[in-house]
Amino acid sequence: xxxxxxxxxxxxxxxxxxxxxxxxxxxxxxxxxxxxxxxxxxxxxxxxxxxxxxxxxxxxxxxxxxxxxxxxxxxxxxxxxxxxxxxxxxxxxxxxxxxxxxxxxxxxxxxxxxxxxxxxxxxxxxxxxxxxxxxxxxxxxxxxxxxxxxxxxxxxxxxxxxxxxxxxxxxxxxxxxxxxxxxxxxxxxxxxxxxxxxxxxxxxxxxxxxxxxxxxxxxxxxxxxxxxxxxxxxxxxxxxxxxxxxxxxxxxxx
Numbered sequence: 001x002x003x004x005x006x007x008x009x010x011x012x013x014x015x016x017x018x019x020x021x022x023x024x025x026x027x028x029x030x031x032x033x034x035x036x037x038x039x040x041x042x043x044x045x046x047x048x049x050x051x052x053x054x055x056x057x058x059x060x061x062x063x064x065x066x067x068x069x070x071x072x073x074x075x076x077x078x079x080x081x082x083x084x085x086x087x088x089x090x091x092x093x094x095x096x097x098x099x100x101x102x103x104x105x106x107x108x109x110x111x112x113x114x115x116x117x118x119x120x121x122x123x124x125x126x127x128x129x130x131x132x133x134x135x136x137x138x139x140x141x142x143x144x145x146x147x148x149x150x151x152x153x154x155x156x157x158x159x160x161x162x163x164x165x166x167x168x169x170x171x172x173x174x175x176x177x178x179x180x181x182x183x184x185x186x187x188x189x190x191x192x193x194x195x196x197x198x199x200x201x202x203x204x205x206x207x208x209x210x211x212x213x214x215x216x217x218x219x220x221x222x223x224x225x226x227x228x229x230x231x232x233x234x235x236x237x238x239x240x241x242x243x244x245x246x247x248x249x250x251x252x253x254x
Contacts, residue, residue: 017222021143022089024221028140029093033101035133040102041109042125043117045195047133048177048202049150054193055184068099075149083156088146095148126197134205138212142221150177154206166213170206178202 039046046054057067072095080087115121141147147155154169161169181194189195218224 025090025140025143028136032136035129037105039129044122044126045197048174051181055181065099069095072149086152091146134208138217142217167206167210174202
C-alpha cells in the first residue's frame, strides 16, 4: 500500500491513478453541491438527505454548514463498523465541503437572479438540480475513495447484497429518509424544502446515478464504478438457472 501511494504513476493523470481519482472525486462533490443549490433555488423540493439535514437545522437552530458534518459524523460512526471501506477522502470532502459550497453557491445564484415562482421555472430547476446532483454523486463514488453517510448506506448494502442494484437500495433508503424529514418538519411543506421534487429525486436519483456509473464516470476515472462492478459480478437469476439446467442435461446425457 505504501509503495502504491508513493508510486510516481499514482501521481499522474493516467487512467485509474490516485491523482486522477482524487480530482474526479473533488469534482463530483462540487457538482453535487451545485445540484443541491439549484434544486433549493427552484423551491420544488431537494433530495431526501438534504431535506433531512434541513430538518435537523430547522429543529436545532444550527446553520446548514454545521449540520452537514455533524450528522455525517454521527451516521458514519454507526456505518463504519459494518464496512470500513466507506471511509476515505470522499467522506472527508463530502462532510467538510458540501455545506459550505451550498451556502456559497446560494449566495452566487441569489446575486445573479431572483427566482419568481412558476411551474416551468420550478420544473427546470428540478431537472437541472437532479441531473447535476446525480452526475456529481456518480463522479465522487466511482473513484472508490469513500462516501458520505447518505451515499455510504446504499454502497454498504450493495457490497453485502450484490444481487441487488445500487438503485434498489438507494430508493429504499431515500423513502426512509424522507419520512424522517417530514417528521422533523412536522409535515410542514410550506418552506419548499420538501415537495414534488423530493419525490422525483427519491425515484430518480438511483436510476440516473446508475446510468452515469455505466456511461460517464468510469471513463473519467479510468476504472469502472465499484457499485456497477458489484452488481454485475452476480449472474442474473435466469442466466444462472439456464447454466445449471445445461450442466444437469449434459450429466444426464453422459
